[in-house]
Amino acid sequence: MFWGDLHVHTAYSLDAYGFGTLRTPAEAYRFAKGDAVGSPAGDVQLDRPLDFMAVTDHAEWLDLMYTCTDPRMSAHPYCVKLRNQSTQETGGTVFRDFVNPTITQAQPAKADVCTDDPSACDDALLSQWERMQQQTNAANDPCTFTALNGFEWSATPNYSHTHRNIIFAGDNVTPTPVDYIRFPEIDQLYSQLEAGCRAEDGCDAITIAHNMNMGDGKSFDVETESERTLALRTRYERLVEITQEKGTSECLPDYTHRESLGECGYETYITSHSRQKPLADFEEEEWERMRSSYARGLLRRGLLTYANRQDAEGNPLQVGFIGSTDSHTGLGGYVEEDQWQGTVFGIGNFERNMSRMGFNPGGLVAVWAEQNTREGIFSALKNRETYATSGPRIAxxxxxxxxxxxxxxxxxxxxxxxxxxxxxxxxxxxxxxxxxxxxxxxxxxxxxxxxxxxxxxxxxxxxxxxxxxxxxxxxxxxxxxxxxxxxxxxxxxxxxxxxxxxxxxxxxxxxxxxxxxxxxxxxxxxxxxxxxxxxxxxxxxxxxx
Structure with missing residues (x-):
């Protein structure tokens, strides 16, 4: 049994950098292995290092971050404004002006930067993707620590989270990360993986949905999808992230019991279009749609799909469970309740932490694998021999x-x-x-x-x-x-x-x-x-x- 975190962001993600995160993937991997690192809360260190981890920076901003921050440091006014406002105190402005237009409207945040020389941004994307792979591959230490290549496809139409983390089996990956701007539909994500990550080239990948609690019931349209999309979903969608820093996505009770969440009430962060909303304000149709894409709702719909679509290639919602952190501070596996010092919005700052009290340290993923190697860990993930915890290392x-x-x-x-x-x-x-x-x-x-x-x-x-x-x-x-x-x-x-x-x-x-x-x-x-x-x-x- 091995412990890991498959959802970690570094300075290569705009929403992390925007709040002052400067940690690179290489530094994030060193922390996961047990090194002490500095943070706004002081030096932090894992009591128990991780066995495996994946840095999953947002694909939508890799070219922008390479161009504006590291290593090119463009003097374009757009980049200067971004750098000047990227602090914990002013990160909200970055989120409003730079982050939201990209992932909620599929508009390139880099539009102004790339107008004069679009090919420069294409080169920046390739360079940043190569740097991510180099740092991940360098951190991989078979039988001691497994570093998995990955990225995040960050579709957030109308502020509804339908994000996926993509995890690769080895060092053969897609030519570029698949981003929401160029490929805004889930079937396009699957198709790009099918075309760019071929078994004959030694490539394999899985996708992991997360924050179904903030998805407003979207992105699992198995009842209306084509047979081809269902087959691709069955092939790639092996796992869902049932818990992380922005809440737990196990279940919601039916509409008539929404005032008392009961056994579904653990670390809930219930939103409509990614904004917290009182339970009493939900209409029945809205509530039932939202709960349908929580983990238990997916299992229910998978049974219904299996029974009613006999020509589908397997059960498209036969998913296993993992937990991870979704850390935007590059501190993967930092989940101890008595040590955690807050999210990227307020790490080390009492008032800002209290304003984000609905967040939590996130969870971990455990896998039953024969060896702590890429082959062993990925095989366990693909076979769903996994479980999630909300942080403790419960065997x-x-x-x-x-x-x-x-x-x-x-x-x-x-x-x-x-x-x-x-x-x-x-x-x-x-x-x-x-x-x-x-x-x-x-x-x-x-x-x-x-x-x-x-x-x-x-x-x-x-x-x-x-x-x-x-x-x-x-x-x-x-x-x-x-x-x-x-x-x-x-x-x-x-x-x-x-x-x-x-x-x-x-x-x-x-x-x-x-x-x-x-x-x-x-x-x-x-x-x-x-x-x-x-x-x-x-x-x-x-x-x-």
Whole structure:
């Protein structure tokens, strides 16, 4: 099992640089490996270095950042204004004047810079992409630390996040990153990957959706997409990022229960067109559309798509789970609640942190891989042998037993896979007549409180969803192991199951910061506790219809 972060931004991203981030990809990788680095909050260092990481800077601005900041430092007035305003204090102006027009309207932020010599920006894009690859490849250290090439496609039409991180298997990548400005539709992203990252050239890639909680239900139009797009989606869209600094995207309750989010209420950051909005202000259609692209909504729609589109190439929404940070400070894996000093908007500044209290340190991705190498890590990602945590390094094995066998289960024992079983992220044998699962968990710094199975099943045209408690400890335990048999399993019904682990309550980052400042009375919403989670990628049963 290896720990990583697949969503990290550096000074090569305009929205990071605009708030004062100067850290390069090379420096971000050094931090991930355990080096101490400076920040507005003082020197910071990971207590536990990462095993793997990907810098995923925004493709839309690579040429602009190369031209205006490093290394060309153009004297064009547009670039001078950008550099002068890129501080934590004035970053909001950069976001308004430079960032938003690019990703919300697909307009080149570099238009003024490139008018006289458009080819110079083309060269800048190639140069910046090459620099990113060089720094990533140099950081890669097989069996010690895996650095994965990647970038972010940052489609935000009308402020609705439909972003994707693209992760490559090795050092063979697309000729240029695929950006939202030139390729504004999701099927264009897939097509560019298909054309520019060919298996015969030793290239492979996956796409990872994130911030579905800020997507207003867009970008997963499987009910209306062409068969070609569905096939490409099935090929590339292997994972979704279920938690990160801008909130958790596991689930929302149905509209009638929106006032009390219940078990879906962990680190919610609920928006309409990327702007926070009171729950009571959502209309039913708007709410239901939004919740349909949360992770659990995608699993539901995947079952419906599988059942109703028999000619589709597999299940286009058969996705696994990861967590990551979406750090815009270049500090990948910096997720400890008692150490985190804020997002790029306010790192090291108490007032600005309090104004962004809805944000959080983000999560991590764990993979079950045989080796810490590019081949091993990417294979696990592509096979969905992954799980997400909200930050803690909870060791979690979720698998299904071989038909007719009952697996061994020992709390605190070795988390070896079940021989002949079905691992997380995979599909039960089609002829399965029973579904027996093992959930083995070793806690991190805080005790474990409960384990639940979330199940969705399609019976005819009716979708049923349930949250099933399978283990609980009122006092909290360091380890747990559970064998759970689905006594209501129906071999003819398409079904998914995933495990969710919950820790006992512990202080949130905002509580640590307000207590340190002695100002919790001014910000009572800051001095709270949360319950951290881990989410295993689902196991499916998909009988032939």
């Amino acid at each position: 979690l094995r979720f698998d299904a037993a071989k038909v007719g066998e009952v697996p061994a289960c020992k709390a605190g024992g070795a988390l070896a896979p079940i021989a002949g079983g079905t691992p997380m992220g995979s599909t039960l044998p089609e002829a399965s007549k029973a579904a027996v699962f093992r959930i083995a968990v070793t806690g991190d710094k805080a005790p474990l409180e409960k384990i639940e199975i979330i199940k969705g099943t399609l019976k005819g045209e009716s979708y049923e969803e349930s949250v099933i408690p399978v283990w609980q400890s009122d006092k909290g335990e360091a380890n747990a192991c559970v064998i759970w048999s689905d006594t209501e399993f129906e071999p003819a019904a398409p079904t998914y199951w995933y495990a969710r682990v919950t820790e006992v309550p512990t202080p949130r980052w905002s509580s640590y910061i307000c207590q340190e400042a002695g100002r919790c009375e001014e910000f009572p919403d800051a001095d709270v506790k949360i319950q951290e989670h881990a989410w295993a990628s689902p196991i499916w049963h998909l009988p032939t219809r």
